[in-house]
Amino acid sequence: NAGVTQTPKFQVLKTGQSMTLQCAQDMNHEYMSWYRQDPGMGLRLIHYSVGAGITDQGEVPNGYNVSRSTTEDFPLRLLSAAPSQTSVYFCASSYSSTGHTEAFFGQGTRLTVV
Amino acid sequence: GEDVEQSLFLSVREGDSSVINCTYTDSSSTYLYWYKQEPGAGLQLLTYIFSNMDMKQDQRLTVLLNKKDKHLSLRIADTQTGDSAIYFCAERAAAGNKLTFGGGTRVLVKP
Numbered sequence: 615n616a617g618v619t620q621t622p623k624f625q626v627l628k629t630g631q632s633m634t635l636q637c638a639q640d641m642n643h644e645y646m647s648w649y650r651q652d653p654g655m656g657l658r659l660i661h662y663s664v665g666a667g668i669t670d671q672g673e674v675p676n677g678y679n680v681s682r683s684t685t686e687d688f689p690l691r692l693l694s695a696a697p698s699q700t701s702v703y704f705c706a707s708s709y710s711s712t713g714h715t716e717a718f719f720g721q722g723t724r725l726t727v728v
Numbered sequence: 729g730e731d732v733e734q735s736l737f738l739s740v741r742e743g744d745s746s747v748i749n750c751t752y753t754d755s756s757s758t759y760l761y762w763y764k765q766e767p768g769a770g771l772q773l774l775t776y777i778f779s780n781m782d783m784k785q786d787q788r789l790t791v792l793l794n795k796k797d798k799h800l801s802l803r804i805a806d807t808q809t810g811d812s813a814i815y816f817c818a819e820r821a822a823a824g825n826k827l828t829f830g831g832g833t834r835v836l837v838k839p
Binding site: 654659706710717719 | 732734736758759768769770771772773776778816824825826827828829830831832
């Protein structure tokens with residue numbers, strides 16, 4: 615099983631450039647989310663989606679856009695990259711449940727903005 | 729809002745027990761989780777505990793939850809070099825699937 619697949623694994627951008635980080639899952643999970651990981655700060659939620667066509671903002675949404683046109687895919691767009699967006703980005707997915715549900719994480723995308 | 733705190737670093741000798749501590753603020757948390765991150769990899773779920781439990785044991789892992797003090801701990805018995813990693817605690821609020829993570833504790837196991 616592929617699980618959660620993120621591409622690319624590494625990316626260097628110049629300030630002001632745009633790009634899309636891809637995330638796909640093959641587990642038919644309703645819930646998908648994007649986090650950024652910065653040293654000592656854990657993972658901070660950027661955006662999330664509870665199902666196709668529905669997205670919402672997390673803790674640090676500024677500078678990022680998302681869409682969820684299918685259950686499988688949840689791309690994250692940086693419209694105008696800034697050095698403050700240098701980070702490691704993780705996509706995660708899980709079943710929507712009121713009970714325990716495990717979040718599955720991708721391998722991460724290491725982004726450097728110069 | 730929710731806040732989850734962890735100490736940054738723990739050094740332990742191989743064969744000893746490790747204890748990683750975590751505090752959280754959201755009293756409505758339903759589930760609390762421990763994730764492990766090895767270098768260059770994503771997070772993997774280690775174990776979890778439901779908020780109405782005090783303790784959960786899973787092989788070398790023991791999770792203790794003090795709901796009154798909002799304190800969560802993870803004990804790893806007979807720590808091995810392969811346990812060197814960053815460990816994150818996370819809490820899940822009553823509504824929805826959102827997880828709030830602590831800053832992570834880097835565990836270094838010395839031979």
